[in-house]
Amino acid sequence: MTIDEVVLLLKASQATGLTTLQELILRSSWEGKTYTNIAFEAHYGEECVKKIAVDLWQLLSIFCNEPINKSNFRQTLENHRLSEAHQQLIKEFNRAATAISLEFPSGPVSLNSRFYIPRPPIEELAYAEIAEPGSIICIKAPQKMGKSSLILRLLARANNQGFHTVTLDFQQADKAVFTSLDKFLYWFCVNVSRELQLEPKLNDYWDENMGSKVSCSIYFQEYLLSALSSPLVLVLNQVDWLFEHQGIAGELLPLVRSWYEQAKGVEVWQKLRLILVYSTEILVPIKLTQSPFNIGLTINLLPFTKEQVQDLAQRHGLDWTDGKDAETLMAMVGGNPYLLRLALYHLVGKGGLKGDLGQLLQQAPTEAGIYHEYLRQFVLGLGDESELRDAFYEVINSTNYVKLEPTLAYKLQSMGLINLDGDRSTPACELYRLYFRQYLKKSNSLNNNCVEQLF
Template sequence: MLISQEKFENIYQNELTPKQKKVLPLFLAGQTDEHIARELGATHRSTASHQLRNISTKFGFPPETEPDYRCNLIEMFAKYKPELVSVKALEKCGHIIQNIRFPEGLEPLNSAFYQERSPIESRCYTAIKELGALIRIKAPKQMGKTSLLKRIMAEAKKSSYSTVYLNFSLIETNKFTNANDFLRSFYAYAMNQLPSAPPLIVWDTDIPSMVNCTRIFQSLLKQLDGVLVLALDEVDKLFEYPEIYQNFFPMLRNWNENANESETWEKLRLLVAHSTEDYGRLDINQSPFNVGLPIKLEEFTEEQVKSLAIRHGLDSKNILPLMSLVGGHPYLVRLALYYLVSQDASIGELLQQATTDTGIYSEHLRRHLETFQENQELGRVFKEIVSNTQGIKIERKNRQFYQLDSMGVIKFSNSFVMPRCRLYHEYFGDRL
C-alpha cells in the first residue's frame, strides 16, 4: 500500500543517503543494475541491488515481504514524482497499456488511467464508514464525479455494505409528472438492487408520498443486516422539476438528520453528486447540499497530468503545451493523451487542429455549440464572457452562470467569470 504524499516527501527529502540519491534517478530512468553500479564506481551489480533494497525499505516496501518492491517504487514515484520516471522504467513493470480504451463515460474500477486527486479519495473512504454519513460531490460535467462515486461504493462493499446506485438522468421523463409517481419509481429502482427490500405493495396511497417513502425506507433499513449506501448521481436533473425536488431534497435532509438520534437511520449513508449549486426555489435549510462532507473536484494539477501522460507512455514535454490549451480539464486531457498514443500524432499537430471542425475536440465543442444555439439567452451570456479577455465581473450569479458552470465551460476567479480554458475561448469566440 502506498504511503501518503506528505510521508513520501519527508522520506525523499530527508532520509535518503547521498549514494541512494544517486542510485534512485538512475533506477527511475530505467537503467540496469550493471549501469547503476558502474556509475557508482562499483565493480559488481549487487551494489546497485543492495542500495535499491534499502531505498525500498525506507519507502515501506521491504523486499522480505514485498517481492515486487522495484515496481512498487516505480508506481509510487509515478504518482508523486512523475517527472523522474521514464517510459522505459514503466514498461519494465507493465504500467504502459498498449490497448488504450477510448475515454468515454466513467473510468472503470480497474483502469490504469484513473487519476487520484489526493487526499480526496482517502477522505471519502473514511467518511463513508461514519454513522449516518452524507458525502456530496460537486463538479461540472466530465470532471470525474461518477468515477469517484463508483470508487467510494467499491470501498463500501469491502466492508460488506449494501449499495444502491441511481443516476437520475436515466429515469424516464414520464416519472417526473408528480411527486407520488416519482417517489414510487425512486423506491422501485432501489428495490430492484436490493433483494431484501419490502415490495411496493406496501405503498400506502392514503398518506403523503414523502411520509410513505420515508416509512418504507425505514422498514427497509430495519430489515437490512448492515449498512446501506445510497448513491444518487446527476441529481441536477431534478432542478427542472420544482414539484419533485421541493419534496425529495427535504426528505433526504430529514433522513440524514434522523441518523443523529436513530440507530435505524444511522445505517444509511448518502452519496450525492451534482454539477451546479442552482437549487431553484428550494429553501437551503431543507437541502442536503449544505450538510455533510463537501467534495469539490477541481482540474488536474500539472503533476497529475504528468502522471497520466507517463502511464500512456508519453514524454512529459507534451504536458505544458497541452495544458496551455485545455488546462487540467480531466476529459479534455485524457482525450488528447488517447489520440497522441492511438494515432501517433504529434502534440503540435493536435493543438494546431484543436479548435477546428476536424480536430479531436470537434464533437465535444459542437455539442456545446448546439446548446448555445438552442438556448439563445445562454449563448448570449457566454458570448459576452468569451468576448472579454479578462472575463466579466459578477454582480450576482444568475441562472445562466449556474448552467454554464454545470456544463463546465466557465470558471470563477474572485469576482470574475471567464472561459474555463483557451480552447473554449478561441472556438466559441469565433462562432458565437
C-alpha cells in the same frame, strides 16, 4: 515516494509484477490498517497476509538500503526519493504497459485502469466517510471532471466492505415521473427496492392521509433498511436534473436532510449512507436548515494540476518531467481530465499524431481537431437555448470577466464551459474560446448553415 510510486516500482522490478493481494496489502498498510483489517477486507487468512507482507518489506528494504517493516513503511518511503535508475525503470515499464493497455477516454475510468489519477486526500476522506453511520457525501463538479470515476471507486470500496449499493440517475426517469411528488417518490422507492432485489411493497406502507414524504420515510425505515443486515450506500446521481422541477426538488432535498438527522437518534437510519452528485449550484429556493448540501462531507472536484498532468503523461509513456509540454497542453485545455486524456491518447500514436503536440494544438480548435466531435455537441445544444448561447458568446468574446445572470452562469458552469469566481465568468479554457467563436453568433437563432457545416 508516494504509494503509487512504490506500487509502480515493485510492478516494474518484478518479473511477475504484483498480485492484487500484494497491492492491497501495500496500499492498506500505507493507510495504517492492521493485518487483521486487511485480512478481513481481502477475505484471506491473517497469517497468509502477514507472510506476503514480510516478503514485501524485505523487497523494499533492498531498494531503500535500510530495514523496512509495517510500522515504519510509510514514514520511511515518504522520505525516500526515487533514484534515477528507479525512475528509468518505471518510465520503461509505463511505456511498455501503455502500448498494451491504452484505452480511449470514454465514460468512467475503469477500476483496473492505469490512467486513473488520484486526487488526495479526496479518495481517502470519501472512503472514511461512507464507513460512518448515517453519513452523507456531496460531490460537485462540472461535466467531464471525474465524478463518475470517483463514484465507481466509492462503490467498489463499499462492496468490498460488504455494503449494499444502489445508484439512481434522475436523468433516466421518464418525464411523467416528475408530474407530481407522489409519482416521483413512488418511482424512487420502487427503483431502490428492485436494485436491492427486494419485492416492492409500497401498498403496505403508502398512506395518502399521511402524505407521500412520510410514507416514503416509513417505507425506508420499516421495510428497506430493516430488511438489510449491512449498510446501504445510496447514490443520487444528476441531482441538479431535479432543479428543473422545483416542486419535486423543494420537497426531496429537505426529506434527504431529515433522514441524515434521524440517523443521530434512530439506529436503523444509521445504515443509510447517502452520496449526492451534482454539477451546479442549487437553483431551488430552500432554507439552509433544510438543505442536504451544507452537511456531511462536501467534495469539489477541481481541474488537474500540472503535477497531475505530468503523472498522467507518464502513465501514457511520455517523458514530460520538465513540465514544458504539460504547461503547453494546459494552456489550451486547462486541467480538464477528459480533454487531457483525449490529447494524450492521440499523442502516443493511437490517434495517428505520433507525439506531435504542436500539430495537435494547432488543429484543436478546428474541424480537423481531435475535439471537434465532442465540441459540436455543445454547439447544437446551445443552439436550442438562445439566452444560454448569448451569455456564453458574451463570455468568450470578452477580454475580461463577465457578470452573468446567476441561473445562466450556473448552467454554463455545470456544462464545464465557464469558470466561476464569485459572480465573475470566464471561459473554462482557451480551446473553448477559440472554437466557439467560430460557431456561435449572438442572434435570436443559430445560423442553420453553421450547424450544417459541423457534419
